[in-house]
Amino acid sequence: MDGTAPPERRLTSRSIRSFVVRNGRTTAAQTDALERLLPQFGLPYSQTVIDLSAAFNRQAPTWLEIGFGNGDVLLELAERHPEVNVLGAEVHASGIGHALIGIESRSLSNVRLIHHDAMEVLEHMLEPGSVDRILLLFPDPWPKKRHRKRRIVQPDFLSGVARILQPGGVLHCATDWAEYGEWMLEHLEADDRFANSAGPGKASPRPDWRPVTRFEQRGRRLGHSVTDLLYTRC
Numbered sequence: 129m130d131g132t133a134p135p136e137r138r139l140t141s142r143s144i145r146s147f148v149v150r151n152g153r154t155t156a157a158q159t160d161a162l163e164r165l166l167p168q169f170g171l172p173y174s175q176t177v178i179d180l181s182a183a184f185n186r187q188a189p190t191w192l193e194i195g196f197g198n199g200d201v202l203l204e205l206a207e208r209h210p211e212v213n214v215l216g217a218e219v220h221a222s223g224i225g226h227a228l229i230g231i232e233s234r235s236l237s238n239v240r241l242i243h244h245d246a247m248e249v250l251e252h253m254l255e256p257g258s259v260d261r262i263l264l265l266f267p268d269p270w271p272k273k274r275h276r277k278r279r280i281v282q283p284d285f286l287s288g289v290a291r292i293l294q295p296g297g298v299l300h301c302a303t304d305w306a307e308y309g310e311w312m313l314e315h316l317e318a319d320d321r322f323a324n325s326a327g328p329g330k331a332s333p334r335p336d337w338r339p340v341t342r343f344e345q346r347g348r349r350l351g352h353s354v355t356d357l358l359y360t361r362c
């Protein structure tokens with residue numbers, strides 16, 4: 129590794145997605161939330177840059193969670209940090225519906241959701257330097273060797289993150305799959321647009337502000353160690 133950033137390229141140039149949309153059924157409550165609440169708390173995908181201040185009806189630091197699952201962390205962060213705009217991107221309708229139910233039950237006003245592929249959101253929707261923190265927590269590790277090209281942590285993903293993350297902003301990745309942690313570390317250490325907050329080649333302890341996720345709890349029950357990686361945009 130020579131420590132240089134990879135050349136810029138289109139973020140969506142990969143022929144294989146980092147996710148598979150499963151035809152899981154949404155519950156009646158999730159479907160109701162999608163119909164009632166998504167117009168209020170959802171941001172339609174756009175191939176043009178959006179105004180985050182207008183989307184949240186205020187100016188505030190913006191945190192983005194990529195692939196938020198059922199939204200537990202997203203909602204917890206929004207509730208703990210009302211001074212922050214919390215944006216989530218997720219491809220699964222059931223997860224969007226579950227998060228919407230939580231937004232309503234917790235009376236949150238600082239959350240917006242995008243029901244779309246995060247790679248295209250990074251490429252098209254967000255202005256350069258418009259995000260203060262990006263969370264990628266327990267993405268699919270794609271453990272089989274032939275599937276590793278599906279992993280989201282790739283040079284094109286890091287280019288998208290580097291574009292929208294403001295200088296001094298933080299990229300926080302976490303996984304309970306040891307080999308994927310090594311993969312993430314290798315890719316991040318090779319990119320000089322990011323500096324490791326724990327020091328070169330090191331993982332970070334879980335910061336107090338990151339809630340423990342269901343995936344993390346399940347992984348620990350199975351004996352998996354958790355790797356947190358925090359990198360600052362140079």
